[in-house]
Amino acid sequence: MMMKTIIKFTMALCVIGFLSTENARAAGKLILSNTGGETVTVSFDELTKLPSTEFYTSTPWTDGVQKFQGVDFDVLFDTYGITADTVRVSALNDYSVMVPAGVLRRDNAILVYRLNDAEMSVRDKGPFWVVFPYDSDTRFQTDTYWSYSVWQVKSIDGQN
Secondary structure (H helix, E strand, O other), X not given: OHHHHHHHHHHHHHHHHHHHHHHHHHXXXXXXXXXXXXXXXXXXXXXXXXXXXXXXXXXXXXXXXXXXXXXXXXXXXXXXXXXXXXXXXXXXXXXXXXXXXXXHHHOXXXXXXXXXXXXXXXXXXXXXXXXXXXXXXXXXXXXXXXXXXXXXXXXXXXXX
16 A cells, blocks of 8 residues: 555656746746847747857855756847847746847857756756856856846747
8 A cells, every 4th residue: 555655656756847847938938129129939949059158156046056047148149130229038937137149149148958967847947047157257146146146937028
């Protein structure tokens, strides 16, 4: 009897793990718009086909140094024609922040889609997260840069 209960519990955990990855995939659509009002929806798979960047850094929201992999904002903006000076980065919970596009380009921020080689569930700040190489420069360890570090990103809109 105890063994059947353990097996059922283990199977339930496997299903939950699968569903959270599937939920990340389902939520894994990014809406990009440029200053001309043109909008494109980019899938998780499309983003992962772009050239990727990775780095190791610690964050205030994780324990220790983590490996982050994603798309450099130069590549993202150039690929999808975002030329605005400022972009609004919005999260699934409707938090949003205005970020100078030059900061994202110049300061080596990436739109992360993998944390420690795993896709991120919504529960784990996914499917996308704006991350800077915080450990590389103390200026990234400020309230301004923390506010730019949006997780659960759903859209990036170019502003005039």
